[in-house]
Amino acid sequence: EKIEKGGFEHFMLKEIFEQPEVMRDVMRGRVRVEEGLVHLGGIHDYLDRLKQAKRIVICACGTSWHAGLIGEYLIEEFARIPVEVDYASEFRYRNPIVSSDDVVIVISQSGETADTLAALRLAREKGAMVMGICNVVGSTIARETLCGMYTHAGPEVGVASTKAFTAQVIVLFMLAIAMSKGRTISHEEIRLNLRELAEVPDKVARILEQNDAIKEMAVKLKDARNALYLGRGYNFPVALEGALKLKEISYIHAEGYPAAEMKHGPIALIDEDMPVIVIATRDNTYAKILSNIEEVRSRKGRVIAIASEGDREIERLTKDVIYIPQASAAVLPLLTVIPLQLLSYHVATLRGCNVDRPRNLAKSVTVE
Ligand code: G6P
16 A cells, blocks of 8 residues: 555545646547647537537536536536536435536446436437546446546545646536537637646645645635635535535535535624635736635634735735745636645544544445
8 A cells, every 4th residue: 555655644644745747647539738628538429419419417526527517617607508517416315407509417436326327317318419428438427328428537546636637627627628629708708727637746746845834724725613715706516525525535614615605605604713715816806805804804714815926915914925936817726726636635634533534424325
């Protein structure tokens, strides 16, 4: 097992650090930046039908569901096709409206999650074209979908998903671009977006270099009983994922929220004992996020910010800042999630938790 961990103390840490390499693998042979092309062999024959879909429904559970939310933003922005994201467990029991004009995309790392499999079967029965995004080759979900894409993240051992999540987001990014080609965005825009995507692995490697600084920040979080994660736009699902990572492995209660919704509830909880992790990268909601931080500070909340490199303004609001390289909004989740993964990992190890095998959780939930 020591050899399998490749010198890292835990599988989770190894898997976090593998991400630049995994991301390159996911894109290899699929992304051609200069030609402005995305080649997805597994769905090639079905791409036209996908582009003609009236609606896309994404079904998944857990972290894969968070990837699905980012997929919604990406597909709607680039391909301009309406997307709904549903928990597989809700979809399967609510007699959902699905027809042959719809495409249902199921996302599952393991390819074995019981609820996701049931959602897939139901969607198929109702006549939808069902596509899969799976990591485990030959898994049940991969076999039962009409077509799909593998994430090629390699085996993920840590129960808390890390590299499989970022691989799913990259696949959804590539899919959104492939769906928009020749329809909704120009060749030049495609090239620009693919260039941004291709630059992500190196940027992630630079974030990982800050591991020691992030560990120091974890010391400040380790005795918290609750934590709030805020983000907007593409970073809203990342806030959910950051909160999930913290609760899964450190057993600290955490909630993710779209930052502007804070005033409709969570703000009531803010005091000096409530750490608030705010994703405040430079995008179109940056100014709004700064005022959200002010609101937290005026109630004595402790703020840890994830911000864009070169941002001097944020330092006036909090000393605890983790910087990430600048990037276009659509690729930001692939960067902003990295410090949150590391933060949870370090908080959990500081609390003496078993990060690779957290209590009560399973890597793959094959029963209801
Ligand atoms: C479990 C795992 C999570 C995972 C979820 C969905 O809860 O602990 O890490 O996100 O199942 O799993 P799947 O294999 O379908 O992506």
